[in-house]
Amino acid sequence: xxxxxxxxxxxxxxxxxxxxxxxxxxxxxxxxxxxxxxxxxxxxxxxxxxxxxxxxxxxxxxxxxxxxxxxxxxxxxxxxxxxxxxxxxxxxxxxxxxxxxxxxxxxxxxxxxxxxxxxxxxxxxxxxxxxxxxxxxxxxxxxxxxxxxxxxxxxxxxxxxxxxxxxxxxxxxxxxxxxxxxxxxxxxxxxxxxxxxxxxxxxxxxxxxxxxxxxxxxxxxxxxxxxxxxxxxxxxxxxxxxxxxxxxxxxxxxxxxxxxxxxxxxxxxxxxxxxxxxxxxxxxxxxxxxxxxxxxxxxxxxxxxxxxxxxxxxxxxxxxxxxxxxxxxxxxxxxxxxxxxxxxxxxxxxxxxxxxxxxxxxxxxxxxxxxxxxxxxxxxxxxxxxxxxxxxxxxxxxxxxxxxxxxxxxxxxxxxxxxxxxxxxxxxxxxxxxxxxxxxxxxxxxxxxxxxxxxxxxxxxxxxxxxxxxxxxxxxxxxxxxxxxxxxxxxxxxxxxxxxxxxxxxxxxxxxxxxxxxxxxxxxxxxxxxxxxxxxxxxxxxxxxxxxxxxxxxxxxxxxxxxxxxxxxxxxxxxxxxxxxxxxxxxxxxxxxxxxxxxxxxxxxxxxxxxxxxxxxxxxxxxxxxxx
Numbered sequence: 001x002x003x004x005x006x007x008x009x010x011x012x013x014x015x016x017x018x019x020x021x022x023x024x025x026x027x028x029x030x031x032x033x034x035x036x037x038x039x040x041x042x043x044x045x046x047x048x049x050x051x052x053x054x055x056x057x058x059x060x061x062x063x064x065x066x067x068x069x070x071x072x073x074x075x076x077x078x079x080x081x082x083x084x085x086x087x088x089x090x091x092x093x094x095x096x097x098x099x100x101x102x103x104x105x106x107x108x109x110x111x112x113x114x115x116x117x118x119x120x121x122x123x124x125x126x127x128x129x130x131x132x133x134x135x136x137x138x139x140x141x142x143x144x145x146x147x148x149x150x151x152x153x154x155x156x157x158x159x160x161x162x163x164x165x166x167x168x169x170x171x172x173x174x175x176x177x178x179x180x181x182x183x184x185x186x187x188x189x190x191x192x193x194x195x196x197x198x199x200x201x202x203x204x205x206x207x208x209x210x211x212x213x214x215x216x217x218x219x220x221x222x223x224x225x226x227x228x229x230x231x232x233x234x235x236x237x238x239x240x241x242x243x244x245x246x247x248x249x250x251x252x253x254x255x256x257x258x259x260x261x262x263x264x265x266x267x268x269x270x271x272x273x274x275x276x277x278x279x280x281x282x283x284x285x286x287x288x289x290x291x292x293x294x295x296x297x298x299x300x301x302x303x304x305x306x307x308x309x310x311x312x313x314x315x316x317x318x319x320x321x322x323x324x325x326x327x328x329x330x331x332x333x334x335x336x337x338x339x340x341x342x343x344x345x346x347x348x349x350x351x352x353x354x355x356x357x358x359x360x361x362x363x364x365x366x367x368x369x370x371x372x373x374x375x376x377x378x379x380x381x382x383x384x385x386x387x388x389x390x391x392x393x394x395x396x397x398x399x400x401x402x403x404x405x406x407x408x409x410x411x412x413x414x415x416x417x418x419x420x421x422x423x424x425x426x427x428x429x430x431x432x433x434x435x436x437x438x439x440x441x442x443x444x445x446x447x448x449x450x451x452x453x454x455x456x457x458x459x460x461x462x463x464x465x466x467x468x469x470x471x472x473x474x475x476x477x478x479x480x481x482x483x484x485x486x487x488x489x490x491x492x493x494x495x496x497x498x499x500x501x502x503x504x505x506x507x508x509x510x511x512x513x514x515x516x517x518x519x520x521x522x523x524x525x526x527x528x529x530x531x532x533x534x535x536x537x538x539x540x541x542x543x544x545x546x547x548x549x550x551x552x553x554x555x556x557x558x559x560x561x562x563x564x565x566x567x568x569x570x571x572x573x574x575x576x577x578x579x580x581x582x583x584x585x586x587x588x589x590x591x592x593x594x595x596x597x598x599x600x601x602x603x604x605x606x607x608x609x610x611x612x613x614x615x616x617x618x619x620x621x622x623x624x625x626x627x628x
Contacts, residue, residue: 056087
C-alpha cells in the first residue's frame with residue numbers, strides 16, 4: 001500500500017527516532033532488516049527493530065552517555081550497525097562513523113578528534129586493532145556489536161541491550177538542528193574532516209526523496225554500500241520511512257542474492273553497475289560465434305532505437321532542444337526499430353533482467369559519474385537507472401533524475417527548496433544557462449560545517465549559505481544539472497586547453513580490454529592514460545595464458561601486438577565519444593602492475609579512485625611516459 005500517511009507525518013518529525021516509532025505502529029510485523037548471510041540468518045521486524053533501538057540507546061544512557069555526547073561507531077554493514085546508529089541518535093548523542101577496514105591511524109584520529117566518550121566497534125578484532133593507543137584517549141565506554149565474550153569493562157551487544165531493558169531514553173529534547181553524526185571524509189588527505197549533519201538534514205532528505213519515489217511496505221531493497229557513508233545511509237533512512245525490507249548482500253554473493261531475493265530497488269556506485277555489466281558481456285563472449293553476432297545485431301539496433309526515443313522525449317543530452325524536424329525524424333526511426341527492439345528483449349534482454357532478479361523497478365547510481373555506455377546498456381535491457389548528485393556535505397542528495405525526466409548522462413533536477421548556482425571560477429559571477437562553471441548549492445541539506453574546523457567551514461560555505469561543491473557543471477533551461485568534472489581534477493595542457501578527465505576515462509573503459517584507467521597529462525603537450533587491463537578478456541582472446549596476474553604478464557602486455565591493440569581501442573573509443581576534440585587524443589599509455597582496490601589504497605570505501613594516490617605511487621611511470 002502507498003505510504004501517503006508516512007509522507008505527511010515525516011514533515012512533522014524532529015528526530016529520526018520518530019521514523020521508527022511510526023513504523024512500529026503502522027506495520028509492526030513487516031520485516032525491516034534481513035541478513036541472509038548471518039549465522040543463523042537475521043530477520044527483524046519493525047516492532048523488534050524499534051525495541052532494540054530503544055534498548056541500545058537506554059543501555060548507553062545507563063552507562064553515562066548523555067545528550068550531545070559523541071560516540072564513535074566503527075563498523076561495516078549489518079543490522080546491528082543500524083540499531084547502534086539509531087540507538088545513539090535516540091538519546092540525543094551523535095555518532096562519528098567509519099569503516100572497521102579503515103587505516104588504524106585514521107580510526108584513532110577520528111575517535112580523538114570527535115571527542116568521543118564511548119566507542120562501538122564491530123568485534124574484538126576491531127578493538128584489538130585500536131590498542132594500545134585507545135587506552136590513552138578519554139573513552140569511558142566500549143561496546144562490541146558482536147556476541148563475543150568481552151574483556152573486563154567492555155560490553156557486547158546483548159549485554160548492552162540487557163542494560164537498557166525496561167529503561168527509558170530520558171525524553172531527550174531533539175530538534176531538527178540537533179547534531180546527528182560526524183561523517184569523516186574518505187581520507188584522501190592526511191587529516192579527514194568531520195562533516196556535521198543534523199537530524200534535520202537527514203529528515204529533509206527523507207521528505208524530498210518521497211517527492212521522487214513512493215515505495216510500498218514490504219518492498220525489497222538490496223544493500224551493499226558502506227552504511228556509514230551518507231549516500232547509503234540516507235537512502236536507508238528513506239526506505240525505512242516507507243516500510244521496506246532491507247536485505248544485506250556483499251560483493252561475493254551479490255549475483256546469487258539478486259536472483260534469489262529479487263529486489264525492487266538498489267543503490268550503488270558506478271563501479272558495481274560496471275561489474276554487473278562486465279559479467280553480462282563475459283557471458284555474451286562465451287556464446288557461439290553465431291549467437292555473438294545475433295547479440296551484437298540486436299544491441300546495435302536497440303542503441304539506435306533508444307537514441308531516437310530520447311530525442312522524441314526531449315531526453316537526449318546531446319540534443320536537449322530538438323527541432324520539430326528532429327522529433328519527426330526520430331519518431332520515424334523509433335517506429336521502424338520498435339519491433340526489432342521488442343524481439344531483442346524477448347530473445348536476449350529478458351534473460352539479463354532475470355539474472356538481476358527480474359523485479360527491479362529502479363536502480364539508483366551515485367557517488368560518481370556513470371559511464372554513458374552503462375546508461376545505454378541498462379536502458380536497452382529495460383532496467384531503469386535514476387542518477388543523482390550530491391556530496392557528504394549535502395547529506396548527500398541535492399539533485400536526482402525523476403522517472404518522468406530521466407536524462408541519461410545528466411544529474412537530475414534539484415530537490416524541493418534546493419537552489420543551484422553556476423558561477424565563474426575566478427569572478428564568482430553567475431554564468432548564463434548552458435555555460436559551464438563552478439556549482440554552488442544552497443538548501444536544507446547543507447551541513448552545519450566541519451567539526452572544530454571553522455576555517456574550512458568558512459571556505460566551503462559563504463555568508464549567504466552557498467556551499468562550494470568544487471565541481472564543474474551547467475544547467476539546462478529546465479534546471480537539469482549536468483556535472484562535467486571536478487575543478488581540481490581539470491588537466492591543463494601546455495597549449496592552455498582545459499581537459500575534464502571523467503568523460504574521456506568513461507570513453508576508455510567502453511573497451512572490453514580495459515578495466516580501469518586514470519587520465520594524466522598536467523602541463524604536458526598531450527594526454528596519457530594509466531591502464532589496468534581486463535585480464536579475463538585478454539585470456540578469452542588467447543593473448544595471455546589462463547589464470548595470469550597483472551604482475552606476471554606485464555612484459556607480455558608490452559609486446560607490439562598487444563600495445564597496438566590497446567592503441568586502436570583507445571583511439572576508437574575516445575574519438576567516438578560525443579564532443580570529441582583533437583585535444584582529447586590519447587598520446588601515450590602504460591599498463592599498471594596491479595588493479596585499483598580498497599585494500600591497496602587506490603580506491604575509497606565507495607570505490608572512487610584516489611587520483612592523488614595514483615599520481616604519487618606511479619610518479620616514475622608518469623614521468624617516463626612523457627619523456628621516453
